Amino acid sequence: MRNLNLKIIETKTALSKSRIPGIDYTVNPYFGCEFGCSYCYADFMTRFSKNYSKFFANLRWGEFVGVKINVHEKLKDEILKLESKISLFPDKKIKKPNVWLSIVTDPYQPVEKKFMLTRKCLEILLKFQYPTGILTRSPLVLRDIDLLVEFENIEVGISITTDNDNIRKVFEPKAPSIKSRIKTLEKLKQKNIKTFAFIGPILPMDAVNLSKEINGFVDYVLVDKMNYIWKTEKIYRVNSLDFAIRDEYFSAVSEEISREFSSKEIEIEILF
Ligand code: SF4
Structure with a gap:
């Protein structure tokens, strides 16, 4: 590095x-x-x-x-x-x-x-x-929980792009682990802070599993596809992940996530 x-x-x-x-x-x-x-x-x-x-x-x-x-x-x-x-x-x-x-x-x-x-x-x-709103993928946000709980109006979003930490390491090797991000959502929710998960860009994932892992820790969910395919095409190819760079894949994943959260009456917005 x-x-x-x-x-x-x-x-x-x-x-x-x-x-x-x-x-x-x-x-x-x-x-x-x-x-x-x-x-x-x-x-x-x-x-x-x-x-x-x-x-x-x-x-x-x-x-x-x-x-x-x-x-x-x-x-x-x-x-x-x-x-x-x-x-x-x-x-x-x-x-x-x-x-x-x-x-x-x-x-x-x-x-x-x-x-x-x-x-x-x-x-x-x-x-x-x-x-105030915060969007991060880092558990370091928990350091400031003493301030967050004092706001009258605040929401904190955690970016989570997959449920699979090996996939995370391929696309975002320097970012915090998926487990630590989900734990962060859980800790924020325990303090009654409004939270959301930003599932974007959709990386190869088990959408049902990710939804289950996040469920209970979020007030709403945003989902987006991979928008800058030219930046990552090679990474998909060399890792034999081409199946997950297609529009059909993004639609299938977002539909699965929608189904999981709609059944729990959690608001979900698909951004593409
Ligand atoms: S490098 Fe990753 S964490 Fe940093 S701004 Fe871009 S997407 Fe967000």
Whole structure:
């Protein structure tokens, strides 16, 4: 495994307006992602940013992380500005926008242990009680459970792409084990935190088994197919997994997952 190329970056802004339906703003404390999943769409997006050409040109996805060391300070300033706008129109009862960590990269990738920027951002969002969402695949989110339980409105999603850890090792070898992710959902649920599983991209799996393992620990489930097939085609081929890269496979898996969760009256949304 190659060494991680780490750079401390001063960011000019923290909140980014989101184009994802239902998400108002996102905050990405880190640029790049140590987990380096083979199918990651952020890899592609990152190539066009100034940070990439300035600090990480020619490095591969998963080999670099930019640490936005002042992101929490910027977030505080921007939240204060939003608050003063809201307070100008008290009669209109303007709702606070929601903020998601991080969407483009994982907010609980290993560098977070040291820099704690996700935690610092959460402290600010908690102080002003902004509706908050988290999407991660890391059990490190449990470190911040003391903050999560204090939010009036928070949800935590765990990305789980298969039930088979050998398959996980093929496509996302640096990411946490599947077992640890399911355990994370269970622990969050024990604290009454709203949770969801993001089953995407669908990797080769036993869909019924995965559904059974997650059942009881989630309030809802999102499912997505492998969207960037050109990135992973070779991995499927050399591992004789071609059967699982077809649209029919994605449809069959999502139907099985839908059947399992619908029968338990758990909301499920298929994103493709
Ligand atoms: S954890 Fe998420 S952001 Fe990080 S490499 Fe994997 S898919 Fe991309």
